[in-house]
Amino acid sequence: MTRKYFGTDGIRGTANIHPMTPEIAMRVGMAVGVAFNRGGHRHRAVIGKDTRLSGYMLENALVAGFTAAGVDVFLLGPVPTPAVAMLTRSLRADIGVMISASHNPFEDNGIKLFGPDGYKLSDGLEKKIEDLIDQDLTDRLAKAAKVGRAQRVEGDLYRYIEFAKRTFPKDMTLSGLRVVVDCANGAAYKAAPAALWELGAEVVTINDKPDGLNINSECGSTNPIGLSKKVHEVRADLGIALDGDADRVLIVDEKGKVVDGDQLMALIADGWHSDGRLAGGGIVATVMSNLGLERFLEDRGLSLARTKVGDRYVVEHMREHGFNIGGEQSGHIVLSEYSTTGDGLVSALQVLAYIQGAGKPASEVCRKFEPVPQVLKNVRFRGGKPLEDADVRSAIDEGTNRLGGTGRLVIRPSGTEPVIRVMAEGDDRGLVEQVVDDIVNAIAGLRTAA
Structure with a gap:
């Protein structure tokens, strides 16, 4: 299928250069509004964004497009991508939008779309939207009295924080743990430290002062060097590195060593398998995951199903074959018991629960296998x-x-x-x-x- 605008994770590009322009963003809003207009009720869209400067521009353009198509819009402000997926379902919206280029530098931006079930849209629906973007939709837009309204949603971030906390074992706290969290100057700069602190951890936060230009800049999951140094400096038990929209996570142990997504999936799968929670008889990962992960799972009688690169392909395989853990070496981990997309904070909480349960340092439990060169x-x-x-x-x-x-x-x-x-x-x-x-x-x- 030839795709003009959509890649493996929505529409992405450099801000103010085609296709990441206000004009295209507005046309995306109109096209999505028309595509989802099935009549019978007032349609809703929720829009979240990360902390990029261009997010303001694209947010307003999308609002114009959606309201022109007769769709009411709930504006979430800066929130993690998984919060948009969760709130799309919670607010009974027809469509969720995240304005983010994830781990890319601030110059880039993107538009990710979620359906009412919180999952990213299918290839077929994206193709339908692509076709509509380039059409003259004048005759299919709302009449004057039916134009949509837009409003800011209050308390949405705290709803996500509560959701994330509920994924942590009820009989356990993070008391006694000193945790450094690198927010990548991105969307989780408020949510991640708050959730960890409310669960009892002593939290040291870095890269939590976004200015529109410093998202992912020499920090976060794509550059955890500063986090490793901070863990050493404050003698922390653990470091958590998120990316710009907080759908990825890497861990740094108390010795400053980075633990990648393959190791984290192995750890969570091992714990869930022991608890009888692991579904599908294994996990789903991409062709890029290390052979050592596959061997580790085989030694435990579990399987590794491989897909093409891209979290959407991982999620599709999980849904089709009944798996509840999947992800990528980069730290994009999907735990379908909790979320429909990658969630860095929720994944980090599962790792912390494993460490607390084991009663051992992160360096002793977070490396489940020796990676193959x-x-x-x-x-x-x-x-x-x-x-x-x-x-x-x-x-x-x-x-x-x-x-x-x-x-x-x-x-x-x-x-x-x-x-x-x-x-x-x-x-x-x-x-x-x-x-x-x-x-x-x-x-x-x-x-x-x-």
């Missing part, structure tokens, strides 16, 4: 289809044979730029590096020849 390199190309070239295919086939049954090779084109991502993993790091280099050089040779 994994190498990922990106190579740009000028055009054409490099993966169909005979020399490139030969290099890929040779690499696959050399890795044999002890490793994996994943080659995939980027969905947003002219880049081929080459990833290999196996027990022999030297061999893995050589296999990746040979394939990258084959693709780079094509670029040079062009």
